[in-house]
Amino acid sequence: MGYKSMWESGDPRIAADLRPDTPHPARMYDYYLGGKDNFPADRAAAEKALAANPEFRTTARANRGFLTRAVRCVAGLGVDQFLDVGTGIPTAGNTHQIAQAVDPAARVVYVDNDPIVLSHARALMAGSGPGRTTVLRADLREPAAVLEAVRAEGLLDFSRPVGLVLAAVLHFLRDEDEPYRAVATLLAALPPGSHLVLSHGTADFIPAAVRDRVTGVYDKATAPLVGRSREQVREFFDGLELLEPGVVTVPLWRPEGEPAPGAERVSMYGAVARKI
Template identity: 60%
Template sequence: MTDDQDITLDWMSAEDDGRRPTDLRPEIPHPARMYDYYLGGKDNFPADRAAAEEIIAISPRVRLSAQANRGFLQRAVKHLAEQGVRQFLDIGTGIPTAGNTHEVAQRVDPAARVAYVDNDPIVLVHSRALLAGASKGSASVVQADLRDPAGILDAPEVRDLLDLGQPVALLLFAILHFVGEDSDPYGIVRKLVDALPSGSYLALSHGTADFLSPEQAQRGPAVYCAATERLTLRSREQVARFFDGLELLEPGIVTVPRWRPELPEREGDAVTGIWGAVGRKP
C-alpha cells in the first residue's frame, strides 16, 4: 500500500464515527500538505510535492523557514503558558507534527486547554487521532474557516472548552498569507481579538517578500495560483497592522528565528522570509 493510499483510507475511516468522508482533491496542491512536505512529513500527495518542489526551487530556504516557523510557535506558546495563559485558540493549525500547541502548553500546565481550528480534511483526521488519548478532555478540533470568525467563536467545540471571559492566546501561524485582501484579513483579526478579554494575546507569523528579488516575489505566489488557496505575501509594515491597538512583546516584529531564540543565531536567520510577533491586548 502506498503512502497516498494510507492517507485516503485514514480519512475514509471517519465513517466509523459518523462523519462523512470528504473529497481530499489529491490532484490539487493544498498549502497544509505542502507545508507538511516542507517539514519532512508524509501526509501529502504527488501534486503537493510537485508544487512544493517548485517553491523550493524558487526559494531554497523555504524548508528552513518552515522549521523556523514551527520553532517560533513552540517558543511563543511556552512563553505565554509561563505567563499564566491557560487557553489557546489555534487557527489554521496544519497537519500535526512533533511539539503541537497542546503538548507545549500542557508541559507547563497540564490543565491548559487548546481549541484547534482548520478547514482541511487531512488536518482534521490527523488532529482527531492525535487527541484520541489522554489529552482529549483538554483539547478539541473544530472544522471551520478563518474567513468566518463568528463561526469559529460560536462553535460548540470552542465555547465548551474555552472561557472567552478569561484571557486567551489567539494563534495565527502561517495562515493569514492565505487570506487575500478581498477577504479583509485585518477585519477578520480585529473581530477575533475584539471577542477576547483584556490580557489576551495575539501571536502570528506571516510570509513576506521583503527579502526576495522581484522575480522571486512574483514566481512564488504564482505556484499557489494552482493550489486550493492563493498566497499573499505582506511586508513588515503590513504585518504590523494586525497588531494595531496591542502591546507588542519584545523583541517586536522580527523574522521568526529571532523571536526569543534559544540557540545562537545562524547565518540567514535575519532574512528568513516569515515575520513573527506576539502582542498583548491591554
C-alpha cells in the first residue's frame, strides 16, 4: 500500500489518471462551488444532479461555511496541526488558510486519492511563513496507508493533538468500504485532545424519487453517493465528546448570523467532537 507525495505531482502518468471523460465527484463539487477545475463530463453530470436536486449548490456552499467555522473553532482551542483526508480540489477557504489565519505556525497535511489534487499542490504551497502545508496521495479506504504516508514524511507529531478533517468525503464510501472502520483507525492513531471535524451528505430530507435520480448520476461517476441518516452520521462520533450543538445540518453548526430559511433541511450533517 504505497503512497505518492506532492513531489511526484510532475509525473506524466498523472495526466492519464485524470480520466476526463468520467465524471469525478471532487470535480463536480468544484463545479457546484463555481470553480474551473472540471471537465465537460463533470459539468454535464453536475447539471444532471442539479436538475434532480437544485439545492446541491446551496449544500456545497453551506458545507464550505461549516468547514470554515469548524476548523477555526478547533484551531482556536489550541490545535495547531491538521490532517485533512479527502480534501478534494483546492478552492478558497481551505483548511490551511483557515487554520493558519488563527495560528500562522499551524501545520496542515492534505490527503486525497485524486491526481488532480496533486496538480494543485504547488499552488497550495504558495506563500511564506512558519506554517507548513503538504499534500499526499493516499486513499481513505486504506486508513493504515494514510497514516503510513504521514508518518513516513514526519509531517505531524502524533504525540500532540491533531485536528482530523473529514469534510464531505465519507458519503463517497459504500458500506462495504467500511467507512466506520476507516474513521476509527485514523482516530486511534491520535492522542486525547484531538478533534474530529466531519460533514456527511444525507437523504433524510429528499424524496425517494429525487434520491434515486441523484444516486444514479453518481453511479456513473468514479465514486457513488451514499447518503446516511442523522443517527448513522452520529455513529462516526462514538466514544468522542461532541461539541455543541452536536450533529446538525451544516448551516446550523454555530452559525455566524441568522440561518437562511430551510437551513434545517440542508442535505448535509456536520459536527465537531473531541477525543477524550
